[in-house]
Each structure stands twice: as C-alpha cells, then as structure tokens.
Amino acid sequence: xxxxxxxxxxxxxxxxxxxxxxxxxxxxxxxxxxxxxxxxxxxxxxxxxxxxxxxxxxxxxxxxxxxxxxxxxxxxxxxxxxxxxxxxxxxxxxxxxxxxxxxxxxxxxxxxxxxxxxxxxxxxxxxxxxxxxxxxxxxxxxxxxxxxxxxxxxxxxxxxxxxxxxxxxxxxxxxxxxxxxxxxxxxxxxxxxxxxxxxxxxxxxxxxxxxxxxxxxxxxxxxxxxxxxxxxxxxxxxxxxxxxxxxxxxxxxxxxxxxxxxxxxxxxxxxxxxxxxxxxxxxxxxxxxxxxxxxxxxxxxxxxxxxxxxxxxxxxxxxxxxxxxxxxxxxxxxxxxxxxxxxxxxxxxxxxxxxxxxxxxxxxxxxxxxxxxxxxxxxxxxxxxxxxxxxxxxxxxxxxxxxxxxxxxxxxxxxxxxxxxxxxxxxxxxxxxxxxxxxxxxxxxxxxxxxxxxxxxxxxxxxxxxxxxxxxxxxxxxxxxxxxxxxxxxxxxxxxxxxxxxxxxxxxxxxxxxxxxxxxxxxxxxxxxxxxxxxxxxxxxxxxxxxxxxxxxxxxxxxxxxxxxxxxxxxxxxxxxxxxxxxxxxxxxxxxxxxxxxxxxxxxxxxxxxxxxxxxxxxxxxxxxxxxxxxxxxxxxxxxxxxxxxxxxxxxxxxxxxxxxxxxxxxxxxxxxxxxxxxxxxxxxxxxxxxxxxxxxxxxxxxxxxxxxxxxxxxxxxxxxxxxxxxxxxxxxxxxxxxxxxxxxxxxxxxxxxxxxxxxxxxxxxxxxxxxxxx
Amino acid sequence: xxxxxxxxxxxxxxxxxxxxxxxxxxxxxxxxxxxxxxxxxxxxxxxxxxxxxxxxxxxxxxxxxxxxxxxxxxxxxxxxxxxxxxxxxxxxxxxxxxxxxxxxxxxxxxxxxxxxxxxxxxxxxxxxxxxxxxxxxxxxxxxxxxxxxxxxxxxxxxxxxx
Numbered sequence: 036x037x038x039x040x041x042x043x044x045x046x047x048x049x050x051x052x053x054x055x056x057x058x059x060x061x062x063x064x065x066x067x068x069x070x071x072x073x074x075x076x077x078x079x080x081x082x083x084x085x086x087x088x089x090x091x092x093x094x095x096x097x098x099x100x101x102x103x104x105x106x107x108x109x110x111x112x113x114x115x116x117x118x119x120x121x122x123x124x125x126x127x128x129x130x131x132x133x134x135x136x137x138x139x140x141x142x143x144x145x146x147x148x149x150x151x152x153x154x155x156x157x158x159x160x161x162x163x164x165x166x167x168x169x170x171x172x173x174x175x176x177x178x179x180x181x182x183x184x185x186x187x188x189x190x191x192x193x194x195x196x197x198x199x200x201x202x203x204x205x206x207x208x209x210x211x212x213x214x215x216x217x218x219x220x221x222x223x224x225x226x227x228x229x230x231x232x233x234x235x236x237x238x239x240x241x242x243x244x245x246x247x248x249x250x251x252x253x254x255x256x257x258x259x260x261x262x263x264x265x266x267x268x269x270x271x272x273x274x275x276x277x278x279x280x281x282x283x284x285x286x287x288x289x290x291x292x293x294x295x296x297x298x299x300x301x302x303x304x305x306x307x308x309x310x311x312x313x314x315x316x317x318x319x320x321x322x323x324x325x326x327x328x329x330x331x332x333x334x335x336x337x338x339x340x341x342x343x344x345x346x347x348x349x350x351x352x353x354x355x356x357x358x359x360x361x362x363x364x365x366x367x368x369x370x371x372x373x374x375x376x377x378x379x380x381x382x383x384x385x386x387x388x389x390x391x392x393x394x395x396x397x398x399x400x401x402x403x404x405x406x407x408x409x410x411x412x413x414x415x416x417x418x419x420x421x422x423x424x425x426x427x428x429x430x431x432x433x434x435x436x437x438x439x440x441x442x443x444x445x446x447x448x449x450x451x452x453x454x455x456x457x458x459x460x461x462x463x464x465x466x467x468x469x470x471x472x473x474x475x476x477x478x479x480x481x482x483x484x485x486x487x488x489x490x491x492x493x494x495x496x497x498x499x500x501x502x503x504x505x506x507x508x509x510x511x512x513x514x515x516x517x518x519x520x521x522x523x524x525x526x527x528x529x530x531x532x533x534x535x536x537x538x539x540x541x542x543x544x545x546x547x548x549x550x551x552x553x554x555x556x557x558x559x560x561x562x563x564x565x566x567x568x569x570x571x572x573x574x575x576x577x578x579x580x581x582x583x584x585x586x587x588x589x590x591x592x593x594x595x596x597x598x599x600x601x602x603x604x605x606x607x608x609x610x611x612x613x614x615x616x617x618x619x620x621x622x623x624x625x626x627x628x629x630x631x632x633x634x635x636x637x638x639x640x641x642x643x644x645x646x647x648x649x650x651x652x653x654x655x656x657x658x659x660x661x662x663x664x665x666x667x668x669x670x671x672x673x674x675x676x677x678x679x680x681x682x683x684x685x686x687x688x689x690x691x692x693x694x695x696x697x698x699x700x701x702x703x704x705x706x707x708x709x710x711x712x713x714x715x716x717x718x719x720x721x722x723x724x725x726x727x728x729x730x731x732x733x734x735x736x737x738x739x740x741x742x743x744x745x746x747x748x749x750x751x752x753x754x755x756x757x758x759x760x761x762x763x764x765x766x767x768x769x770x771x772x773x774x775x776x777x778x779x780x781x782x783x784x785x786x787x788x789x790x791x792x793x794x795x796x797x798x799x800x801x802x803x804x805x806x807x808x809x810x
Numbered sequence: 811x812x813x814x815x816x817x818x819x820x821x822x823x824x825x826x827x828x829x830x831x832x833x834x835x836x837x838x839x840x841x842x843x844x845x846x847x848x849x850x851x852x853x854x855x856x857x858x859x860x861x862x863x864x865x866x867x868x869x870x871x872x873x874x875x876x877x878x879x880x881x882x883x884x885x886x887x888x889x890x891x892x893x894x895x896x897x898x899x900x901x902x903x904x905x906x907x908x909x910x911x912x913x914x915x916x917x918x919x920x921x922x923x924x925x926x927x928x929x930x931x932x933x934x935x936x937x938x939x940x941x942x943x944x945x946x947x948x949x950x951x952x953x954x955x956x957x958x959x960x961x962x963x964x965x966x967x968x969x970x971x972x
Contacts, residue, residue, distance in 0.1 A: 065900075069887065242911070242946070292947050525910040525912065527910075706948040732856035732945060738950075746950055
C-alpha cells in the first residue's frame with residue numbers, strides 16, 4: 036500500500052505547510068478503490084427484516100379506502116403499518132441538526148391519514164422476512180384515492196380560489212431586501228433591462244439510493260445505521276417516536292453521494308418505527324424510483340430581473356422578484372429563499388436594491404436542499420442578466436462586470452461586510468484568459484463563450500447559532516486519533532480533519548485515523564451541508580489539536596531547555612533550533628508526557644458568529660458568516676440545425692482561501708461542473724399533474740463520460756477565509772456559476788437567449804425559430 | 811420456492827454455492843454471498859455501479875440472471891487487488907484522487923479493466939467510450955480519465971506500480 040505523505044516540505048511560494056494544501060492521498064481512498072469500504076446498505080444482522088414503502092399514485096387526493104388485510108395475511112409478512120396504527124405521529128421537516136432556535140411549525144404526517152398532497156406520499160410501511168415477500172405484500176395493499184383539485188404552478192397557487200396545499204394562502208415564506216432609493220436609481224439609468232429567467236427541478240442523483248438498517252438494543256435504544264448527511268436527525272426521529280433524545284442513535288457510514296438530497300430525514304424514520312414495532316432489525320433500501328419520488332428536489336424558480344444601468348456601465352438600480360415552487364410540504368424552502376434573496380444581486384455592488392422572494396406551496400414534489408441552495412438559482416439569473424445589460428449598452432461583458440464587482444471591504448445586499456477577501460475580478464479575468472484561442476465556427480456549428488461570476492455563502496445562517504465539536508488525542512506510539520460526528524459524503528470531510536490534526540501535531544497523515552458519524556459516541560459536529568463541514572468541524576479539530584500541541588510543546592521545551600516557540604513538530608519528529616542534539620521522535624515526546632500525566636486529548640467546540648435574524652422589512656443585517664467568490668468560463672459549440680450543445684472548454688477559477696487537500700478541491704470543482712452542466716443542458720424532471728414521468732437514469736439524463744469536457748481549475752488562495760488556515764469552502768461554490776456560464780455561451784453562439792433551463796435541443800431550436808420570426 | 815436451484819459460482823477464483831430462484835439477478839446473488847463491494851444503483855442497467863467481469867468482460871450484474879453465470883469466472887473489484895497488492899487501476903485511482911463518494915468506483919474500475927483488456931493503449935476518446943455505461947455524480951470523470959490513462963501506461967510497462 037502506498038499512501039503518499041510528503042517526506043520533505045515543498046518550496047512553492049504558496050505552500051507553507053507540511054500536510055495542508057497538498058494533493059495527499061485521502062484516508063478514505065484505498066478502501067474505496069479496493070471495494071472494502073462499507074456503505075449503509077452493506078450491513079446485515081441476524082433475523083433482519085426487509086421493508087417497503089407503499090406510495091400514493093396521485094398528487095392531490097383523499098384517501099377513501101386503505102385495505103392492508105391481504106398484505107398482512109401473506110406468509111412471511113411481519114408487520115404492515117398505516118396511519119390508523121399511529122394517528123398522532125408527525126415528523127419535523129425544518130432546520131436539520133442542532134440549533135438553539137425555535138423551529139417553524141411545519142410538522143408533517145408520517146403516513147397519509149386522509150389527504151394526499153404529492154405523488155408518492157407514503158401510505159403504508161411493510162416489514163417482511165425477505166425483500167421478495169415485502170415487495171409481494173406491497174402489491175397486495177389495496178387503496179382508493181378520490182382525486183381532489185390540485186395546483187401545480189406556484190403562480191396559479193397564489194391566485195384567489197386556488198386549492199390550498201399549505202397554510203391559508205400557500206405562501207410558505209417571503210423575504211424582502213430594501214436598500215437605497217429605487218426611484219432615483221432608475222431615474223439615473225440610461226437603459227432599463229427587464230427579463231424573466233426560469234430554472235428547473237433537479238434531482239440529486241447520488242449513485243447510492245437511500246438505505247439503512249435499524250434495531251432496538253438491550254437498553255431500548257433505537258439504533259439506525261443510515262446513509263445521511265445529518266446524523267443529528269436522531270432528535271427528530273426521537274420526537275416522532277415519543278422517545279427521549281438519548282434513546283435514538285444514528286450512525287452514518289461512508290455516504291454514496293448527498294448533494295443536499297440526504298439532508299432531510301429519508302428512510303430513518305420508517306426504519307425506526309418498524310424496528311420499534313417488530314423488535315427485530317429492519318433494513319430498508321430505496322429502489323432508484325423510490326429515490327426519485329421519495330426525497331425533495333431543487334426548487335424551480337421564476338426570477339424577474341429589472342436592472343437600471345448607465346451607458347458607462349454603472350448599475351444604478353436592481354429590482355428582483357422571485358417565486359419558487361416549494362411543493363407540497365415545507366422542508367427547507369424558507370431558508371433556500373433567504374439564500375436567494377441575499378445573493379440576488381450577485382457579487383456586485385448595487386446600492387439601490389429591491390428584492391422580493393416568495394416560496395409557494397403546490398402539489399408538486401416537495402423541494403428542499405440542493406448544492407447551491409437558492410444562491411445558485413439567483414446566480415442563474417443575475418449572470419444572464421449581466422450579459423443582457425452589457426448587450427443593451429454595447430459594452431464588453433467582462434468590462435461591465437469589472438465596473439460593478441464588490442471589492443474586499445464592500446457591503447453586500449444585506450449591508451454586511453464579508454470579513455474575507457473578494458477576488459472575483461481576478462478569478463473572472465484568469466478564467467476568461469485561460470479559454471485561449473477561440474475555436475472557429477463552421478457551417479451550422481456556432482461557437483460561443485460565456486462567463487459567470489458568483490457569490491456563495493459557506494457556513495449556515497448565522498441566526499441558527501451553529502456549533503461543531505471535535506476531539507483530538509495522541510496515542511503512546513505517536514499516532515493520532517480524531518473523533519467527530521461529521522458525516523463524510525464523499526468530499527473527504529473526514530480525511531480533511533485528519534490533515535488538519537496532522538499539520539498541527541506534526542505527524543504524517545497515515546499516522547492519523549478519524550472516527551466519525553455516530554450521534555451518541557462521536558462529539559456532535561452538526562450537519563454536512565451548507566459548505567460548512569471544513570469551516571465548522573475543521574475549526575473544531577484545529578482548536579482541539581492546538582490545545583494538545585500546546586501541552587506537548589511545553590514538555591518538549593522543558594526537556595530541550597528552550598522557549599516553546601523554538602519547538603518544531605513535523606514529520607513525526609520533535610526538534611528545537613534544527614539542532615540534532617535537540618530532537619526526538621514524536622512518540623518519545625508523547626510517552627514523556629504520559630509519564631507526567633499530561634492530558635493528551637482535547638474536546639473542542641467551535642462557534643460560528645451568532646446573530647439575530649435579518650430585519651424583516653429591509654433585509655439588512657448579517658445572514659451568513661462569510662462568502663466565497665470566483666468565476667467559471669466556458670466555450671460551447673451549438674449546432675443550429677439540431678440545437679445540440681457541446682461544451683468544448685471549461686475553466687473554473689475559485690478563491691478557496693486555502694486548499695486543505697488540493698486534489699479534493701479539484702475534485703469538487705470537477706463534480707460541481709458536471710452537476711451544473713447537467714442542470715444547464717440535459718437534466719429534466721417532467722411532471723404531469725404532479726406525477727413524475729422521468730423516474731430513472733434512462734429518462735433523467737445526467738452528464739456521462741461522453742459528455743464531460745476537461746475542466747481546468749485555477750485555484751487561488753487568499754488565506755482570508757474563516758475556516759482553518761484561512762480556508763473558505765468549495766462544495767457549493769463549485770456548482771453555482773456553471774449553468775449561467777453555459778447559458779451565456781449559448782446566447783453568444785446563437786445570438787439569442789433561451790430564458791429557461793435546461794437548455795435542451797428543443798428549447799434552443801425554438802429560440803432560434805422565434806428569433807428568425809422576429810427578424 | 812419450487813423454482814429454486816443450487817448453483818456454483820466462481821467468484822474471484824473461489825467457488826461459492828447459492829440456492830436462488832430463476833429470477834434472482836447476479837447482483838442480488840453476489841450481495842447475498844457477502845460480495846457487497848458490488849453496488850446497486852438502479853437495477854436497470856442505467857448506471858453501471860454493479861459491473862463485474864464475467865470471463866474478463868464487464869457486464870451489469872443487475873441485468874444478468876444468477877443462473878446464467880453458473881460455471882463462469884466472475885471477478886469483482888475485490889478480486890482485482892487488495893490494499894496490500896493493488897491493481898494498477900486501483901493504485902492510480904487512489905493516487906490521483908479519482909474516488910470521491912466512491913459508490914460508482916467498484917463498477918468504474920471493472921469497466922476500465924474490461925476496456926483495457928481490449929484496448930491496452932487507449933486514447934481519451936476510447937476511455938470515454940469504455941466508461942460511458944458507468945455513471946458518476948461526484949467527479950465529472952476528469953480524474954477518472956487521468957487514472958485510467960495512468961494505469962494503462964503502468965500496465966503496458968508490465969504491471970508494476972510506481
């Protein structure tokens with residue numbers, strides 16, 4: 036086994052660490068490539084039952100009859116549950132993880148009692164001796180649904196007399212941002228550009244469908260091993276079951292992709308209910324179709340942008356009106372809309388600003404978290420709008436942006452001044468330049484280029500009062516252990532904690548092990564969402580490792596007879612003044628400390644900034660700890676006969692603050708590009724009256740190996756972020772600017788804009804025909 | 811069930827017996843025998859996560875009935891190499907950071923191995939075609955292409971890893 040751990044310091048000017056910043060082999064790599072890493076679906080137990088969920092096949096209906104007697108009578112069926120057996124069961128669906136804030140009152144029925152509000156809403160749970168029997172039983176459940184009028188368009192849902200899905204008027208949330216003087220701003224404009232942009236539903240399409248295994252142990256604790264981004268749903272599950280919080284334990288495993296789709300409760304509640312009922316271990320694995328209809332999607336948005344600008348490229352006013360489809364239940368829509376409102380003007384300084392953003396309930400699939408979380412939908416609009424404004428005033432697209440970028444120290448839409456560097460201009464210019472020589476157009480194949488810059492938060496909303504914990508300890512042989520509840524969803528969240536501890540304690544990465552993702556055993560770290568894991572848990576690991584380091588250094592200083600600041604810990608050695616006489620293995624120092632009873636471990640907590648909410652009328656205040664900035668540039672070829680698009684060149688430039696693992700940062704950027712390209716071009720969820728008609732990977736088309744271009748990454752390190760070593764975060768930022776960059780390139784290629792994503796061949800051909808008809 | 815039959819499968823060079831009905835897929839049978847390194851992503855042949863080699867050729871085990879694999883040589887990613895002696899593909903995927911969530915990787919490495927048996931010196935286009943039946947949602951395939959290219963070079967040099 037060759038795990039790369041660099042033996043000597045690198046000398047590039049931008050690398051000053053021994054373990055941080057390098058493309059080290061992640062601690063999880065070897066297990067994954069050799070097939071040894073277990074995922075939640077790979078665990079089995081003796082006497083384990085197999086579960087199935089019975090789902091409604093209409094989106095708006097009354098449950099007139101539900102008869103499970105034939106299913107119950109099938110030999111091998113152990114348990115069939117309906118709402119009749121648990122009339123009071125509800126589950127909270129907002130604010131995953133820990134927060135001191137009061138929750139919204141958005142509890143959802145666990146199983147349909149009477150009213151079906153979306154296609155696929157669960158009617159019954161089955162547990163049987165084998166998966167085959169459970170599936171047979173699912174087919175034996177009889178139910179009658181009486182169709183009720185439904186509403187499938189958020190604008191229709193706002194009209195008087197529309198069917199009410201949630202609350203009294205279907206409005207789930209609304210946010211306002213009011214700043215400056217709009218009348219004066221528009222009066223000062225030479226041109227006013229107004230456009231409507233539409234963004235679609237999107238499926239997370241993680242390769243591992245939702246899966247888990249639950250059992251009740253000898254202490255009556257409900258244990259759940261599940262694929263999740265949020266082990267701290269143990270509280271929501273306990274509340275739903277009427278159990279004390281310390282009697283539900285959620286254990287993660289390596290997660291086969293999340294992207295926000297495993298942020299809400301998925302299978303764990305059904306597992307817990309069935310395990311509690313049957314007192315046997317129960318396994319539930321979603322089929323791909325279950326996964327398509329069983330978890331929330333990215334919110335479709337309609338964004339109306341009205342921009343005032345002078346001929347010399349100054350934006351004088353911006354009015355933004357946003358409507359998002361929240362679907363049938365309230366999950367994270369209020370927060371997604373807030374992210375959108377805060378990011379509505381993008382990385383631009385706009386002093387006269389009016390944003391009104393609403394989330395509206397419909398009988399569509401409920402919508403919730405997805406990489407980019409509202410900030411991405413805003414970017415899809417503001418960056419297309421910047422190109423449209425540039426066209427209207429006849430200015431170069433990058434030049435218009437340069438004249439309006441936020442600079443370090445400028446206030447954003449909410450009046451808050453991000454504490455870190457804003458390097459948007461540098462990123463945009465470098466990305467654009469890296470596209471190199473233009474590819475020539477040929478016949479019906481038109482070439483175009485586009486760029487999109489972005490602002491995306493990292494860390495949760497500051498009014499949620501986010502905290503994260505990690506424990507770091509050193510063993511007698513000089514190895515290091517990190518314990519933290521953080522879930523690893525594939526970006527190397529656990530490995531990054533290992534690198535941080537390795538850097539601070541001066542050991543090499545293979546000498547560190549990270550135990551993670553157990554809600555009752557590892558210190559609670561919060562969610563792996565919101566581009567927060569490195570920022571929050573990375574800082575907790577940094578604090579813990581630093582506390583241990585300080586104690587070790589004190590002992591080393593005394594032994595060598597020097598001041599503590601002359602002690603160096605690096606590559607498993609302790610030394611002072613580069614003096615060979617004053618040097619010993621790290622393990623020897625740990626033993627020395629142990630002999631003296633020095634405390635060789637530390638549990639640390641990191642707290643994000645705590646604030647109150649934004650002003651409800653003006654939207655002014657602090658929403659997030661900080662923001663990341665960067666840009667994405669692409670070159671596309673559009674076949675104007677067929678509408679087919681190929682992305683030829685793709686450059687992403689991001690200021691990540693500081694790479695922890697360079698290869699992992701590149702990987703996030705590559706994957707974000709892929710997610711964004713699919714969103715822009717091919718991923719389409721088709722619903723007919725709420726019924727999903729594209730529930731498989733042969734209908735829902737995400738980019739394959741044949742579709743993806745090479746992605747060039749330009750990684751800048753301002754070292755100004757709030758994360759450990761000045762890092763920011765790259766999970767969500769990697770995706771945010773991709774789709775508008777592609778949209779701008781297509782518009783550049785064909786001379787007209789497709790205002791709706793995905794920009795499928797059909798839509799492109801239609802836009803071309805409309806442009807021709809308009810002359 | 812009356813339509814069950816006991817079959818012998820050769821998996822990673824070892825014989826294993828399974829008593830399964832006619833409709834049982836090779837994917838289900840392999841996982842039932844503890845070969846959980848074979849991943850289930852769609853059960854429809856859309857994603858390739860369940861790919862295994864049958865007599866050296868990659869197939870989606872979700873589209874193969876277990877009975878059909880009787881007597882054939884089945885290789886999973888575990889059969890290619892271990893942490894102590896990794897296959898050049900495993901080594902390259904590990905070294906270059908080509909695995910993120912890792913769920914597609916057992917199938918991806920199997921597909922790459924199958925392709926390299928046919929095409930030892932592939933162009934990037936040939937690598938893309940060889941992996942076109944395997945979906946990945948995390949990596950954009952970029953480091954995967956690099957890893958397959960590097961492994962191909964190592965294998966042409968006699969299989970020694972760096």
